[in-house]
Amino acid sequence: xxxxxxxxxxxxVIALLFPFxxxxxxxxxxxxxPGVEKSMPYECGVDTVGTTWVQFRISYFLYALIFVVFDxxxxxxxxxxxKFQQLGLAAxxxxxxxxxxxxxxxxxxxxxxxxxxx
Amino acid sequence: xxxxLLTSEIAIICLxxxxxxxxxxxxxxxxRRSLGYLAAAGVAGVFAYTCTQYGVSATVYQGLFTLDxxxxxxxxxxxxxxxxxxxxxxxxxxxxAKYQGEFYALLLLAVAGMMIxxxxxxxxxxxxGTELMTVTFYILVGYQFNSSKSSEAGMKYMILGSVSSAVxxxxxxxxxxxxxxxxxxxxAKHANTSLGMLFGFGxxxxxxxFKMALIPFHMWAPEIYEGAPTPIxxxxxxxxxxxxxAVLLRMVFIAFVPMQAYWGGIxxxxxxxxMIGGTVIAMWQTNIKxxxxxxxxxxxxxxxxxxxxxxxxxxxxVLFYAMLYMFANVGVFxxxxxxxxxxxxxxxxxxxxxxxxxxxxxxxxxVSLLSMAGIPPMAGFAGxxxxxSTVIEKGYLWLGLLGFVMSMISVYYYLNVTxxxxxxxxxxxxxxxxxQPLRIAALISLLATLWIGIYxxxxxxxxxxxxxxxxxx
Amino acid sequence: MISLVxxxxxxxxxxxxGVYGVLTKRNIVTILMSIELMLxxxxxxxxxxxxxxxxxxxxxxxxxIFTITVAASEVAVGLALLFRVYHDYDxxxxxxxxxxxx
Numbered sequence: 001x002x003x004x005x006x007x008x009x010x011x012x013v014i015a016l017l018f019p020f021x022x023x024x025x026x027x028x029x030x031x032x033x034p035g036v037e038k039s040m041p042y043e044c045g046v047d048t049v050g051t052t053w054v055q056f057r058i059s060y061f062l063y064a065l066i067f068v069v070f071d072x073x074x075x076x077x078x079x080x081x082x083k084f085q086q087l088g089l090a091a092x093x094x095x096x097x098x099x100x101x102x103x104x105x106x107x108x109x110x111x112x113x114x115x116x117x118x
Numbered sequence: 119x120x121x122x123l124l125t126s127e128i129a130i131i132c133l134x135x136x137x138x139x140x141x142x143x144x145x146x147x148x149x150r151r152s153l154g155y156l157a158a159a160g161v162a163g164v165f166a167y168t169c170t171q172y173g174v175s176a177t178v179y180q181g182l183f184t185l186d187x188x189x190x191x192x193x194x195x196x197x198x199x200x201x202x203x204x205x206x207x208x209x210x211x212x213x214x215a216k217y218q219g220e221f222y223a224l225l226l227l228a229v230a231g232m233m234i235x236x237x238x239x240x241x242x243x244x245x246x247g248t249e250l251m252t253v254t255f256y257i258l259v260g261y262q263f264n265s266s267k268s269s270e271a272g273m274k275y276m277i278l279g280s281v282s283s284a285v286x287x288x289x290x291x292x293x294x295x296x297x298x299x300x301x302x303x304x305x306a307k308h309a310n311t312s313l314g315m316l317f318g319f320g321x322x323x324x325x326x327x328f329k330m331a332l333i334p335f336h337m338w339a340p341e342i343y344e345g346a347p348t349p350i351x352x353x354x355x356x357x358x359x360x361x362x363x364a365v366l367l368r369m370v371f372i373a374f375v376p377m378q379a380y381w382g383g384i385x386x387x388x389x390x391x392x393m394i395g396g397t398v399i400a401m402w403q404t405n406i407k408x409x410x411x412x413x414x415x416x417x418x419x420x421x422x423x424x425x426x427x428x429x430x431x432x433x434x435x436v437l438f439y440a441m442l443y444m445f446a447n448v449g450v451f452x453x454x455x456x457x458x459x460x461x462x463x464x465x466x467x468x469x470x471x472x473x474x475x476x477x478x479x480x481x482x483x484x485v486s487l488l489s490m491a492g493i494p495p496m497a498g499f500a501g502x503x504x505x506x507s508t509v510i511e512k513g514y515l516w517l518g519l520l521g522f523v524m525s526m527i528s529v530y531y532y533l534n535v536t537x538x539x540x541x542x543x544x545x546x547x548x549x550x551x552x553x554q555p556l557r558i559a560a561l562i563s564l565l566a567t568l569w570i571g572i573y574x575x576x577x578x579x580x581x582x583x584x585x586x587x588x589x590x591x
Numbered sequence: 592m593i594s595l596v597x598x599x600x601x602x603x604x605x606x607x608x609g610v611y612g613v614l615t616k617r618n619i620v621t622i623l624m625s626i627e628l629m630l631x632x633x634x635x636x637x638x639x640x641x642x643x644x645x646x647x648x649x650x651x652x653x654x655x656i657f658t659i660t661v662a663a664s665e666v667a668v669g670l671a672l673l674f675r676v677y678h679d680y681d682x683x684x685x686x687x688x689x690x691x692x693x
Contacts, residue, residue, distance in 0.1 A: 065667045072663035099652055104135055111142045242654055249661045256668050266679035273676045276669050277622055284629035288606055291636035296652055298644050341691050369616055402622045
C-alpha cells in the first residue's frame with residue numbers, strides 16, 4: 001500500500017522536475033541575438049488589430065453547447081467497452097441504436113448550421 | 119428479456135426521430151402541417167396497439183420496467199391527451215415563425231417520458247422518465263420566439279424544475295442508502311422507518327408534488343401556464359400532473375408501504391390547502407390561462423384525495439378522475455386556442471359573445487367547465503362522487519365535506535366564464551374561424567365528457583381492472 | 592479512516608450550499624452553478640452509499656452516471672434558454688424577469 005504511494009510520489013517529483021530541467025538547460029545554453037522582428041509578440045503571422053479582450057461570439061457558444069452534450073454521452077460508451085466481451089451481440093445492437101440516435105442529433109445540428117464557425 | 123413490452127415507447131420515440139429527419143428533408147419554407155398529421159396518425163396507431171395490451175403483466179430489464187393494466191391506463195390517458203392536443207394545435211404551430219417540425223418531435227418525446235414514468239418500477243427509471251418529460255418541457259415552454267413572456271417562463275420553469283429534480287434525487291440517494299436497492303419491490307422488503315428513510319421519502323414526495331403543482335409547491339404554475347404556448351399549457355396541465363400522479367401511486371403503494379402511517383395526515387392537509395387555495399385564488403383571475411392554472415391546481419388536489427384510501431377503490435377513483443379531467447381540459451384549451459386566434463389575447467372578456475360566433479365551442483367550453491366543477495350530468499360529477507365517497511368511507515368525512523364546499527364555490531368562477539360567453543355581445547365583429555381538426559378535438563371531448571357522465575360504467579370497470587393490477591392490493 | 596459519515600457530511604454541506612445559492616443569488620449563471628452543486632452532492636451520496644453498503648453491486652455508481660448525463664443535458668438547455676432571455680431582456684438578472692403579473 002505504502003509502496004504504491006511511494007511510486008506515485010516518485011513519478012510526481014520527476015514530473016515536476018523534468019520541465020524545469022528541460023527549460024532551464026535550454027535557457028543556459030541558448031544563443032541570444034535579439035532583433036526587432038524577434039521581439040514582437042508574434043514572431044510569425046500577423047499583428048493583432050484592436051483590443052485582444054474581445055467577447056466570444058455566439059456561434060462558439062452554440063458549438064460549446066453541442067460539444068458538452070455529445071462529450072458527456074460518451075460515458076456510456078466507456079462502460080459498454082469495458083464489458084464488451086461478456087455483453088455480446090445484444091448490447092452491441094443496443095449501443096448501435098444509441099449511437100444512431102446521437103448521429104441523428106449531430107446531423108440535425110449540422111444541417112441547422114450549429115457547427116459552422118461563422 | 120422481452121423487449122416487445124417496450125413497443126409503444128419505442129414506436130413513439132422512432133416517430134419523433136422520423137419527424138426530425140423528415141423536417142430536415144422538407145423544403146425550408148414549406149409548412150410543416152404534414153408532419154403534424156403524421157404525428158397524429160402515428161399516435162393514433164400506438165393508441166390502438168395499447169388497447170390490445172390489457173391483461174399483460176410482465177417486467178423487463180430485471181424488474182426496472184413493468185407493463186400492467188395500471189401503466190396501460192395511464193399510457194392511454196397520455197396518448198389521448200397528445201392526440202387531441204395535436205389536433206387542436208395544427209393552426210397554432212403554423213403561426214410559429216420557425217422550428218415547426220421540431221415542435222411535434224419534442225411534444226412526442228415529452229409523451230415518451232410520461233409513458234416511461236407510468237411504467238417505471240424503480241427509482242432510476244422514474245428519474246429518467248421525469249427528466250425526459252421536464253427537460254423537453256423546458257424547451258417547449260420557451261418555444262414562442264416572438265414573445266419575451268415565453269422565454270421568461272421557460273427560464274423560470276428550468277430553474278425551478280431543476281431544483282425540484284435535484285431535491286427528488288437527493289431523496290432517492292437517501293432511500294437507496296437506507297434500503298440498498300432502487301427497485302420498488304426490494305425497497306418494500308427492506309423498508310424501515312428510520313430517520314434517513316423518512317427524510318428521503320419526504321424529499322421524493324416533495325419533488326413529485328412539485329411536478330403536480332400542489333399548494334405549497336405550486337408557485338411556478340400560474341406564470342409558466344401564462345407564458346407557455348397554449349398547446350404546451352394544455353399538455354403541462356394534463357401530462358405533467360397525471361404522470362406525477364402515476365409515479366406517486368405506484369411508489370407509495372408498492373415501495374413505501376410502511377410509510378403510509380405518516381402519509382395520511384400530511385396528504386390530507388396538503389389536499390385541503392390545495393383545494394381551498396386553488397379555488398380562492400382562481401376567483402380573482404382575469405386571464406383565462408392563469409385561471410386554468412389555479413383550476414388545475416385545485417383539480418390535482420381532488421385527485422390526491424383519492425390516495426388517502428389505500429385500496430383498489432381509492433386508486434380506481436383517482437384513475438377515473440384523471441381520465442375525465444383530461445377530456446375536460448382538452449375542451450377548454452381547444453376553445454382557448456380558437457379564441458386566441460380570433461382576438462390575439464387570453465383575457466376572459468375576449469370570450470364575450472362566443473355563443474353567437476361559434477355555438478359549438480360555446481357548448482364545449484361550458485360543458486368542460488361544468489364537468490370540472492362537478493355538476494351532473496357531466497363526467498366530473500361521477501368522478502368526484504367516486505373520489506369523495508371512498509375517502510369518506512375511510513373516515514375523512516371533513517375532507518369530503520370540504521371538497522364538496524370547494525366544488526360549489528368553484529362553480530362561481532366557472533359560471534362566470536359561461537356568463538361572459540352567453541350574455542355579452544361579441545366585441546369584435548369579424549368572421550370566427552374554427553378549423554376542422556380543432557372542431558373534431560372539441561367534439562370528441564364534448565361527447566366523451568357527456569358519455570362518461572351519463573354512463574360511467576365501462577370506464578369505471580376499466581379503471582377498476584387497472585387499479586387491481588397494482589399487484590399488492 | 593474516512594467513513595461513510597464523512598462523505599455524507601460533505602454531500603450534505605454541498606447540497607445546502609447549492610440550495611443557499613439558488614435562494615440568494617440573482618445572477619442566472621450562478622443559479623445554474625448552484626443547481627450543479629446540488630446534483631453533485633447527490634452523486635457523492637450515491638457513490639458513497641454504493642461503496643460502503645454493498646461494494647459488490649454497483650447500482651449507486653451506475654445511477655450517478657445517469658445523473659451526470661442528465662445534468663449535462665439540463666445545463667445545455669438552461670444555457671440555451673439563458674441566451675434567449677439575454678436576447679429579450681438584455682440582462683441575466685432573475686429579478687428583471689418580471690413581465691408577467693405575479
